[in-house]
Amino acid sequence: MxxxxxxxxxxxxxxxxxxxxxxxxxxxxxxxxxxxxxxxxxxxxxxxxxxxxxxxxxxxxxxxxxxxxxxxxxxxxxxxxxxxxxxxxxxxxxxxxxxxxxxxxxxxxxxxxxxxxxxxxxxxxxxxxxxxxxxxxxxxxxxxxxxxxxxxxxxxxxxxxxxxxxxxxxxxxxxxxxxxxxxxxxxxxxxxxxxxxxxxxxxxxxxxxxxxxxxxEPTRSFVARFIGENNLVKGEISHVKRGVCTVQVEGGSMTAAHLGDLAPGDRTLVAVRPERIQLRPQTGAYANEFIAKVEDVTFLGDHLRVRFNLFGHAQFIAKLPNIVGHGALLPGDEVRLGWAALDCRALNFEDT
Ligand SMILES: Nc1ncnc2c1ncn2[C@@H]1O[C@H](COP(=O)(O)OP(=O)(O)OP(=O)(O)O)[C@@H](O)[C@H]1O
Ligand SMILES: [Mg+2]
Structure with a gap:
């Protein structure tokens, strides 16, 4: 109707x-x-x-x-x-x-x-x-x-x-x-x-x-933003293979779960959940590993909300559990972040 x-x-x-x-x-x-x-x-x-x-x-x-x-x-x-x-x-x-x-x-x-x-x-x-x-x-x-x-x-x-x-x-x-x-x-x-x-x-x-x-499995970026929180990074699909795709983003490439009908050459938004991001992971443990700069750290009791600059994307948010070892993060620090391919999703590109 x-x-x-x-x-x-x-x-x-x-x-x-x-x-x-x-x-x-x-x-x-x-x-x-x-x-x-x-x-x-x-x-x-x-x-x-x-x-x-x-x-x-x-x-x-x-x-x-x-x-x-x-x-x-x-x-x-x-x-x-x-x-x-x-x-x-x-x-x-x-x-x-x-x-x-x-x-x-x-x-x-x-x-x-x-x-x-x-x-x-x-x-x-x-x-x-x-x-x-x-x-x-x-x-x-x-x-x-x-x-x-x-x-x-x-x-x-x-x-x-x-x-x-x-x-x-x-x-x-x-x-x-x-x-x-x-x-x-x-x-x-x-x-x-x-x-x-x-x-x-x-x-x-x-x-x-x-x-x-x-x-x-949000199918649209509106849903990815509206349900919980997501970092959305613009990029272009370069390869698709068995449910996983490689996405060229500004300053690097990401590997993400491929849910829709995206094909190489298509524009996409990669959605990365803040709570899926690992701080200083073992080298080689994750398909996605980047060096990012800490912009600021907010203490929220059970977790820390850290805003990173990830290749020019200054609003890249990670939620880190409040456990020993995370307290040492300071604005200006450069740290390694990692997350698995299946912890992020390539969505159809929509202008936001
Ligand atoms: N009786 C009405 N006459 C004219 N326009 C209306 C009328 N009722 C609602 N609208 C318009 O329809 C649109 C949707 O309104 P609606 O009340 O269905 O939204 P909503 O999703 O329930 O929003 P909210 O979360 O604020 O309650 C709004 O732009 C509103 O101004
Ligand atoms: Mg209403």
């Missing part, structure tokens, strides 16, 4: 996505990339300009949001302020015509699921932000939908609470087997929670895969 609000700019373009039943799928992307727009179309608050959405093979075109049977949690999808917690949870059941005693037991179940039993009589304003979010999650689950949409539900919470609720949402997903489509711009949150992550950029999916595959 595609979506434009003004008839001029495509906010979502040619999106073709299949969500598996029971899956935890996350839409991840920078601000303005169209994540919320996609969720609104799924929920039924916005209509696609072109294309169609089917749930279990049935088109949902023309079916109003409240008739789709989808649970939704938004960052600022406020609870009804004048209703108690119990009232908020009971409401979606009343709308569906459920009788009172059944409603009461459902509300109890949902509250216990989010660990909020005993809060039925409270008003939302008498709850903390994290407690309100828990109630909002319970309200989205209380009518036992098969599909739940969550748009940055933890965005307003502090880090500790966010991590706690990430864990809770995952537990609930496992316990109920419900399908969840989740939106975040926080790559770590996406990695922690999801079965698959769809990386969005400007209304298109750049890559959709499990967190491991996105990290280890």
């Amino acid at each position: 595609s979506k434009t609000y003004d008839g001029e700019h495509w906010i979502v373009e040619g999106l073709d996505l299949t969500v598996q039943r029971g899956e935890f799928l996350t839409l991840l992307g920078p601000s303005g990339s169209g994540k919320t727009t996609c969720l609104m179309m799924l929920a039924g608050f916005e209509a696609p300009t072109r294309g169609d959405i089917r749930i279990a093979e049935q088109s949902v075109q023309g079916i109003a949001a409240d008739k789709r049977g989808i649970g939704v949690v938004f960052q600022n999808y406020a609870l009804f302020p004048h209703m108690t917690v119990g009232g908020n949870l009971s409401f979606p059941l009343e709308v569906r015509g459920m009788d009172k005693s059944k409603r009461r037991s459902r509300v109890q179940q949902a509250l216990s699921l989010v660990r909020m039993s005993g809060f039925e009589e409270r008003l939302p304003q008498a709850l903390s932000g994290g407690q309100q979010q828990r109630v909002a999650i319970a309200r989205a689950l209380v009518f036992e939908p098969e599909l739940v949409l969550m748009d940055e539900p933890l965005g307003a919470l502090d880090r500790r609470l966010r991590e706690e609720l990430q864990f809770e949402i995952r537990r609930i997903h496992r316990e109920l087997g419900v399908t969840i489509v989740y939106v975040t711009h926080d790559q770590q949150e996406a990695m922690v929670m999801s079965d698959r992550v769809a990386v969005f950029s400007q209304g298109r999916i750049e890559q959709i895969a499990s967190p491991e595959v996105l990290y280890e």
